[in-house]
Amino acid sequence: MRTPVPSSVTKGICNSREEESELRRGPWTLEEDTLLTHYIARHGEGRWNMLAKYAGLKRTGKSCRLRWLNYLKPDIKRGNLTPQEQLLILELHSKWGNRWSKIAQHLPGRTDNEIKNYWRTRVQRQARQLNIESNSKRFLDAVRCYWMPRLLQKVEQNCNSSYPLSTLDSQTHVIASASSTNFTVDNSSSSESFPPQTKLAQYSNLASEHSSSVTSPSVLSTDSMPISRQPEFLENPAIISPPLLDNTVNNNLILSDGYYVENSGYHMDGFNPASMPEIGTFGDSTSECQMAEGNWVFDYDMTDTLWNMDDIWQFRL
DNA sequence: AATATCTTCAACCGCATGTAC
DNA sequence: GGTACATGCGGTTGAAGATAT
Numbered sequence: 001m002r003t004p005v006p007s008s009v010t011k012g013i014c015n016s017r018e019e020e021s022e023l024r025r026g027p028w029t030l031e032e033d034t035l036l037t038h039y040i041a042r043h044g045e046g047r048w049n050m051l052a053k054y055a056g057l058k059r060t061g062k063s064c065r066l067r068w069l070n071y072l073k074p075d076i077k078r079g080n081l082t083p084q085e086q087l088l089i090l091e092l093h094s095k096w097g098n099r100w101s102k103i104a105q106h107l108p109g110r111t112d113n114e115i116k117n118y119w120r121t122r123v124q125r126q127a128r129q130l131n132i133e134s135n136s137k138r139f140l141d142a143v144r145c146y147w148m149p150r151l152l153q154k155v156e157q158n159c160n161s162s163y164p165l166s167t168l169d170s171q172t173h174v175i176a177s178a179s180s181t182n183f184t185v186d187n188s189s190s191s192e193s194f195p196p197q198t199k200l201a202q203y204s205n206l207a208s209e210h211s212s213s214v215t216s217p218s219v220l221s222t223d224s225m226p227i228s229r230q231p232e233f234l235e236n237p238a239i240i241s242p243p244l245l246d247n248t249v250n251n252n253l254i255l256s257d258g259y260y261v262e263n264s265g266y267h268m269d270g271f272n273p274a275s276m277p278e279i280g281t282f283g284d285s286t287s288e289c290q291m292a293e294g295n296w297v298f299d300y301d302m303t304d305t306l307w308n309m310d311d312i313w314q315f316r317l
Numbered sequence: 318a319a320t321a322t323c324t325t326c327a328a329c330c331g332c333a334t335g336t337a338c
Numbered sequence: 339g340g341t342a343c344a345t346g347c348g349g350t351t352g353a354a355g356a357t358a359t
Contacts, residue, residue, distance in 0.1 A: 117326050
């Protein structure tokens with residue numbers, strides 16, 4: 001993390017009011033952070049303009065609010081996003097788009113700014129490198145057919161080692177099967193298949209790491225908002241399962257079409273469209289995992305990207 | 318070692334929305 | 339309903355660090 005650098009630059013705002021011309025901008029100093037933190041500890045959050053004034057900060061209320069919410073607030077979680085969190089971001093973004101604040105609500109300790117930055121710097125960069133519009137169907141396909149299953153798989157591995165899925169929900173026993181993404185619920189009264197988003201919701205609990213403000217499976221049932229676009233694979237889990245889970249050797253995956261998937265790493269990396277299965281590989285005409293039009297054009301060096309260096313889709317057997 | 322380029326992310330801005338009067 | 343102000347949100351910027359040359 002970057003430590004605040006004292007800023008000698010006080011860009012005066014050309015404003016008629018002298019008071020405003022003294023407003024500080026730029027990086028916060030330790031002293032300012034201390035003032036803000038102490039003031040909030042005594043008086044609480046809110047009334048930001050007043051707070052800025054009475055705390056003795058030459059900042060706007062907005063600036064104070066932002067500093068507190070994105071940096072100083074005690075429950076801010078630091079460090080890299082976990083696979084669970086990355087998965088959740090992808091999932092929620094596919095559902096809600098750039099509703100960063102809404103997405104952040106389901107990742108306790110993470111700020112909307114952080115998630116937004118993550119999306120722009122990591123996800124959109126990959127799209128750029130692939131020469132795809134990040135909001136295009138093609139890119140969404142790549143995300144949901146490659147990143148998400150990979151992350152899901154990684155999360156599952158983590159869960160198997162440290163969080164038995166069966167403990168996630170006392171009412172619902174999730175039978176985690178490495179051979180299928182068509183998750184099965186056994187809730188004693190009925191047995192049914194449910195799509196990954198339900199399972200993702202379980203992972204959202206993990207992502208929250210025991211937070212009391214944890215999301216529940218209902219989170220992803222999105223009862224509170226209209227869903228304009230539901231990724232097809234969420235409704236049809238079979239879409240993603242066949243290519244990923246055909247076989248394993250030394251914990252690596254061998255796809256039905258001969259592609260080899262090295263089972264290491266879990267960042268957002270590891271997608272090499274050069275090894276994209278042929279159109280139709282995933283099954284019948286309902287396959288959503290074929291890239292739109294199937295015409296991938298890459299004008300960059302695939303060896304120089306996060307997508308495939310250490311991770312997956314490395315070579316044909 | 319010096320310089321250029323790339324990446325990250327804290328902070329800013331403008332706009333939308335909420336609320337009080 | 340109109341106005342003023344506070345708050346929240348999403349897009350964008352630019353400084354600083356990291357990496358490449």
